[in-house]
Amino acid sequence: MYRYDEFDEQLVRERVEQFRGQVARRLDGSLTEDEFKPLRLMNGLYLQLHAYMLRVAVPYGTLNSAQMRQLAAIAEQYDRGYGHFTTRQNLQYNWLKLVDVPDILAMLADVGMHAIQTSGNCIRNVTADHLAGAAADEIEDPRPTAELIRQWSTLHPEFEFLPRKFKIAVTGAEEDRAAVNVHDIGIRIVTNDAGQVGYRVIVGGGLGRTPMVGKTVREFVPREDLLDYLEAILRVYNRHGRRDNKYKARIKILVHELGAAEFTAQVEEEFRVMERGGPEVAQAELTRIAEYFAPPALEEREEPSTALADARKADPALELFAQHNLVAHKVRGHAALIVSMKPIGKPPGDATADQMRVLADLAEQYSHDELRVTHMQNVVLPHVRLDDVPAIFERLVEAGLAEPNAALITDIIACPGMDYCALATARSIPIAQDIQRVFADPARQAAIGQLSIKISGCINACGHHHIGNIGILGLERAGRENYQITLGGDPGNATALGERLGPGIDAEAVPGAIEAIVDTYLDLREGPQEHFLDVLKRTGPDPFKPALEAGQEAANASA
DSSP states (O other): OOOOOHHHHHHHHHHHHHHHHHHHHHHTTSSOHHHHHHHHHTTTEEEOSSSEEEEEOOGGGEEOHHHHHHHHHHHHHHSSSEEEEOTTSOEEEEEEOGGGHHHHHHHHHHTTOOOTTSSSSSBOOOEEOTTTTTBTTBSSOSHHHHHHHHHHHTTOTTSSSOSSOBOEEEEOBSSOOSOGGGSSEEEEEEEOTTSOEEEEEEEOOBOTTSOBOOEEEEEEEEGGGHHHHHHHHHHHHHHHOOSSOGGGOSHHHHHHHHOHHHHHHHHHHHHHHSOOOOHHHHHHHHHHHHHTTOOOOOOOOSSOOHHHHHHHHHOHHHHHHHHHHEEEBSSTTEEEEEEOSOOTTSOTTEEEHHHHHHHHHHHHHHSTTOEEEOTTSOEEEEEEEGGGHHHHHHHHHHHTOOOOOTTSTTOOEEOOGGGTOSSOSSOSHHHHHHHHHHTOOHHHHHHHOSOOEEEESSTTOTTOGGGSSEEEEEEEETTEEEEEEEEOOBOSTTOBOOEEOSSOEEGGGHHHHHHHHHHHHHHHOSSTTSOHHHHHHHHOSGGGTHHHHHHHHHHHHHO
8 A cells, every 4th residue: 555755744744733733723712713614624624513523534445554553542542432434435533622633633644644635625535446456357456546646636736725525536447336427527447449558537426415427528548648637627627617606516517517518628628738747757656656556465276265165154154244245356265355334233334443453453464454444334354365254253253343234235324414413404323223223134134135225314415325226315394304215326337316216204214114115125026136226127116105105104103
């Protein structure tokens, strides 16, 4: 993984001391909250319902054991003993005191971390496929490209005050696990007819109040031209993006209003006439960065792991875990191991300080000192020997991290909702917990198969409900929490936005409605291999609509 050089180190240290002075002036009253707000947001610090929240950047989701241990130490010393993994592959602390934040940032700097550009109208944390460097279907590891973009975009003078926040995702695999089509810019590493590796660039995706799927503006951008092409896109956005109405300020609105063809034409013209940054410099820098992401020395095995096979036969719990939480690795004899941060009945994405230390220990001992945060709010050990899986599983069981539900119905994404967020209009975490309890039986989950549920507590869609197979949006209606159910969302290659099933329902009715939807799916599917989305496409939404009324009736009966 990438290591900060002396320039990165100096930048981060200077920012810490700068913010220390700003915090001191806020505490002594020299700065009002209105004056302080833009300064704290530049350092990833939010004022939530109950306390300050700090969003820590985890570029493209990659951590080492020392960084994870430092995150645990901060959680223990300054928070309530836990942190929260987010859909942007970051980590958040929800219960901080303002006076402590400069010391927390200094602790992050000690391990090459920071909170710069995790907020504000700038280019946010660049995300990537959480199986980067390990996936069997990978064309190329996307992290060197993501790191190149991170370096280019950090404190870029043209892009520090964009019309609105800006999100970029990169994938290098055939299967899109980074949801590139619903980002401001999505980048897919591809090969052209000549066998050259370059980039397909997608612009104008996004969720929130006006969800949209991005449009391809260029099928192939050569490696050496990527940064210049991205700069051309951002210049067009900076030129035309709305600054008078934040609800119409995202680039997706600009692409929609100009039309994809006109937007693309303006980008191409800007790219043609702009002074280039130097293709040879960009290529040289990408080559330098790529050296930091050289794959670990993994010993390829021809024969299957008898140790794992024997252990799976002897332990039904391990068998379930191996079925759902192991992902094929490009090197035989290895796997990427998904650690679910969704134990039944617990807040999705939360990890205690002790659990973070266990993850750090496992990464150091079994995964070449690497961890990945996923946009599903889970953690991955990317390079695990199959022979070591039984020992890892035993440690995960002890730590309460062995839930065998990766990509199953209880692997629910949920934003913090009204439990923490000042923008939320409804709860998310309790809804997720209630649904988990309905489907807690591992055998029932396995019978249902892969099915994603995503929950947002307001229209901003931080829980990505638009691209959940089943999406849940919490709103306020006449003083009560009201939840809209959508069906058909898909974040992958065939990106789709869910369609609303019917009128909103009360919070108490949601678990019963979801159960009725799932039962309807099981009745309709033509064999266990037919996915929920395939059934929905075949039948349409009508067979699922009675589920909303069934959920409300079940809630009334239990009241």
